[in-house]
Amino acid sequence: MANSSLWALLSITVAYFLVSRVSEYSSSKSYFITAGTIYIFITLFRILFHVFLYPNFFSPFKDLPTVKGGSLLNGQLETLLREPQGDPFRRWMNQIPNNGFIRYTHLFNKERLFVTSPEAMSDVLVRKSYDFVKQPFLKYSFGKVVGVGVLLAEGDDHKIQRKNLTPAFTFRHIKSLYPIFWSKAIETSEALHNILEENPYEVINIGAWLSRTALDIIGVAGIGLDFGAIKNPENELANKYASVFTVKDPLAKVIEYIAEFIDLRIVLALPLERNKRLATAAAYIRDFCRQVVRQKAENLQREKNEKGTTNGNDICAIAFESGAFSEEGMVDQMMTFLAAGHETTATSLQWAIYMLCKNPAMQRRLREEVLSVVSSPGTNEPPLNSIDSLPYLNAICQETLRFYPPLPISIRQAVRNTTILNRFIPAGTLVLTSAWASNHSTELWGADADVFNPDRWIGPGKANTGGAESNYAFLTFLNGPRNCIGMGFAKGEFLSVLAVLVGRFEFELEYPDCDVKIEDSITNGPEGGLKVRMKVLGVS
Incomplete structure (x- = not known):
């Protein structure tokens, strides 16, 4: 207006x-x-x-396939508020005939474009990726917790950040971090083993353990600091992240939509519990990261003065070495690493364990494969040359990430007049892609797209594609210059932690006959956390 x-x-x-x-x-x-x-x-x-x-x-989009029904005033708002993120888009993509676009409306009938075809997604994510920026509301609210690092940076700023961070995420460097992944997974398994020794029938909220494990991993591998979250369930940093990522917040979507019509500063200043919780967590996390960055800079400078060089192997040390980031810039990057680098992986690991509980034959098959190369998952010697080559472990990882992408939707705003599929898109248009939809598209994956089938990733040429022909069938890590820089890190961590836990424990849901619902939070994890019973296997 x-x-x-x-x-x-x-x-x-x-x-x-x-x-x-x-x-x-x-x-x-x-x-x-x-x-x-x-x-x-x-x-x-x-x-x-x-x-x-x-x-x-x-509207220039009035001729596009449009979601039917809904409210006369607010379009599909009720559906979007009622269902978990991603579910409506998965349904629309598979049920509404379209040629790359689906139009829908929500609060006050404001339009959004949902792009559905590989060609349209290629325009948004690859060919014209810098024509589309993340929503301002996301940058100003979510950015308070994750920092305006490489995840939220735009344009030339993003290109510079990405270039200087890339050396920390090369295949060779990620492989050098596997011992950290493995040792932290063992630390978690030891803590769980001790609990089960005292009470073999204890019901474990495995999600909380996986979140603390992932936070410790990103702490050591990302900034060279062990947070001790595994040992301390009351770890303040872990609790602050949990208050933002895992607390169900019915107002979150409403506030996001209202922010399109009201000044962001007014929205974030409203005396709402959500805003208070976000502000408290953001202040604590930024202050914590600032202290760590200053200490890290001092340590690296001291080491350089004494030895003439630095040997830091963590992501933060490599970023410092580039000389491209100011102190506040490093704080933003660290906040991004900590937030994006732990809760998403922890959520994916929960879903992997859930599916293994629902499919005991898959769990037994995976365990047999792991134990064929790791006779004792409780050791501190990770089989670096074996874990990556286990086809079924890789298949479980890939299929979990396909079936339950932790970030189900991605909303962009056209920052300038542009085109998608040669169709004019005026500046300000909101454009959405959905991993939840693309990863379950029957057109891209076939009739069994909604079936959890790890075997689709096994066979010649399938380990990285799952048999899908399009690069846009698997959008868990997005695509193009804005894809997830930490993809290799996340997969290596996933493989290591799951191998250790499945090799040492047998998992069963607290209520085996019940289906776990999706928590409609930022990362779409299991509602209320994943509660399991665990049996210690006859290996040490």
Whole structure:
């Protein structure tokens, strides 16, 4: 909508003309009342136009396949609020005939474009990726917790950050971090073993353990600091992240939509529990990261002065070595590593264990494969040359990431006039891709797209594709220059932790006959956490 101040100025101008020149057409011959009346009339007309007339008669997208039904005023808002993120898009993608676009509306019938074909996704994610930026609301709210690092940076700033961080995420460097992944997985297995020795029937919320494990891993591998979250269930840093990522928040979606119409500063200043929790967590995490960055800089400088060089192998040390980041820039990167680098992997590991519980034959098959190369998963010697080559372990990892992508949707905003599939897209248009939808597309994966089938990843040429022909069938890590820089890190961590736990324990759901629901939070984990019973196997 046009700037409100311009409409107010127009109202005042017209009121002045009416009162001074044709007062019989003014309200009580009062400038104030006349201007107010005109402004109210203009506002009502603008609402009528943008909510009802524009989307139905004037929108450049009115000819696109559009989701049917919904509210006359708020389109598909109720569906989007009621269902877990991604579910509506998966259904629409498979059920609504389209040629690369599906249009839907939500609050006040504001339009969004859901791109569905590989060609359309290629335009958004690869060929014109910098024409589309993350929503301002995401940057200003979520960015408070994850920092404006490589995840949220845009344009040239993103290119510079990505270039200077890439050496820390090469295949060779990630492989050098496997001993960290393995040792932290063992530390977790030892802690769980001790619990089960005292009470073999203890019900374990495995999600909480996996989150703390992943936080410790990113701590050591990312910044060279052991947070001790595995040993300490009351770890303050872990609790702050849990308060943001795992707390169900019915208002989150509503606030996101309202932020499209109201100044972000006003939205984030509202006295809501969500805003208070976010502000508290953000302040603690940023202050914590700032202290660590300063200490890290001092340690690296001391080492350089004493030895003439630094031997830091963690991601933070490599970023420091590039010289491309200021202190606050390093704080942002660290916040990004900690947030994006632990909760998403922990969520994926929960779903892997859930599916292994629901499919005992898969669990036995995976365990046999792991034990064929790791006779004692409780040792501190990871089989670096074996874990990556285990086909069924890789298949379970890939199929879990396909079936339960931790970040189900990605919303971009056109920052300039551009095109998708040669169709004009005006600046400001909201464009959405959905890993939840693409990863379950029957067109891209076949009739069994909604079946959890690890074997689709086994066979010549299938280990990295699952048999899908399109690069856009698997969007868990996105694609193109904005794909997840930590993909190799996440997979290596996933493989190591799952191998250790499955090799040492047998898992069963607390209620085996019940299906776990999806928690509609940032990362779409199991509702209430995944509660399991664990049996220690006859290996040490």
